[in-house]
Amino acid sequence: MMQTDIMAELGPLFLGSRLKRLAERLQAGAAKAFRDAGHDVQPGHMPLLAVLDRYGPTTVNALVTAIGVSQPAVTRNLAGLVSLGLVASGAAAADRRQRTITLTPAGKALLADVKQTVWPRTHDAVAAMCAPLSGPLLDQVAALEAALAERPLDARIAALPAPLRLVPYSPAIAAEFGRINSEWIAEMYTLEPHDRAVLGDPQEHIIDRGGDILFADSEGLGIVGACALMPSGGGAFELTKMGVSATARGRKVGEFLLAGVIARARAMHAEGRLAELYLLTNTKSAAAIHLYKKLGFEHSAEIMARYGSRYARCNVAMRFPL
Structure with missing residues (x-):
């Protein structure tokens, strides 16, 4: 049986795929941390919710600009948030062709909780993994992968006391x-x-x-x-x-x-x-x-x-x- 990690072995050639794999491991841990806190929400939803929490009601185009991802990706995530009852979508007052996205009371309540419970510990867990990194980028990626293999992100988050x-x-x-x-x-x-x-x-x-x-x-x-x-x-x-x-x-x-x-x-x-x-x-x-x-x-x-x-x-x- 092959024991090699082909992405690590070929280095820069598969950097994009390797970073995607690393991101998936981080997001899987964050998703479990949200579930453990009683929230049926995905890490990919959080940037959208954070923009709405900080800046208030806004349009889809403004969300695309603020987050820096494609409009189809933003639209998919918004559909999930609407189905969860966390955001609402309505015609903008200034231009009926635009949609205004707002946080619902449930969305506001969720953010008030995760900003005090899940976010601080996630920040501290990731910061602790990154603190000892030094040297070339690929060595840093390898160190993060090894850290997550030893202990997933959700376990690191759970070990930190809630403020x-x-x-x-x-x-x-x-x-x-x-x-x-x-x-x-x-x-x-x-x-x-x-x-x-x-x-x-x-x-x-x-x-x-x-x-x-x-x-x-x-x-x-x-x-x-x-x-x-x-x-x-x-x-x-x-x-x-x-x-x-x-x-x-x-x-x-x-x-x-x-x-x-x-x-x-x-x-x-x-x-x-x-x-x-x-x-x-x-x-x-x-x-x-x-x-x-x-x-x-x-x-x-x-x-x-x-x-x-x-x-x-x-x-x-x-x-x-x-």
């Missing part, structure tokens, strides 16, 4: 819910009786009534964020008490946490437990409102009329399109 992770509610960490939220509410507003009741006993006011609380745990810092889904009756749930510790601000904990809570709400909706998702806030929380809009929440006068009186500080109400 952020979601933690479910438990009585042992219930006090963190009150600590984190009391901190920011007292800093920006005034703790109202409703706040004190919910923060003082989240088990009674949220968990025992069929709601849920998720926490964000940061490597090295512990619990740094919290957010709740609190039942309001009739299948309506309020996304409430989303706070991030001052020590963790600037790390995009809020975006990661909000994406996780939205995903939890979608799962509850699929189970028939949650029919409506809304939130109440104040214009002083401008950064939070921007984040809510970014991940799909929409202003709602109806929600304001129904629930706005719950807090004296409330002058903004939003609904999430499930």
Whole structure:
């Protein structure tokens, strides 16, 4: 049986094929890392999603230019993303012959999660493989191939700690819910009786009534964020008490946490437990409102009329399109 690697043996002659083989091995590992994180998306989709996340709605031609691949390849990937419900395509306002591509709420939520979980570890895993490389290009390619043969990319990614992770509610960490939220509410507003009741006993006011609380745990810092889904009756749930510790601000904990809570709400909706998702806030929380809009929440006068009186500080109400 032949044991030779013909591509490596013939060197520059098959460089293109060899680089393609290397890329396929890297993408296979990244694809498994996405599956392990619970996302049914391919690495080839990520450049398109990254452009839409950074620059907002755009056209197919602009995506082709930004990524530097052929239009048929972009069109194929977009079709996959549309079928997954991560992007939407519609006629452009300025030119009806053009299509405008936008992220859906599901797409925004996915990106908020992978930017905190999969992307950083993938970056670090690939950077670690490349760090010792030196010398001619073909020697570097051979070293990368040997590294992947010894340990695939997905195994390298899985071995790295996640900078952020979601933690479910438990009585042992219930006090963190009150600590984190009391901190920011007292800093920006005034703790109202409703706040004190919910923060003082989240088990009674949220968990025992069929709601849920998720926490964000940061490597090295512990619990740094919290957010709740609190039942309001009739299948309506309020996304409430989303706070991030001052020590963790600037790390995009809020975006990661909000994406996780939205995903939890979608799962509850699929189970028939949650029919409506809304939130109440104040214009002083401008950064939070921007984040809510970014991940799909929409202003709602109806929600304001129904629930706005719950807090004296409330002058903004939003609904999430499930």
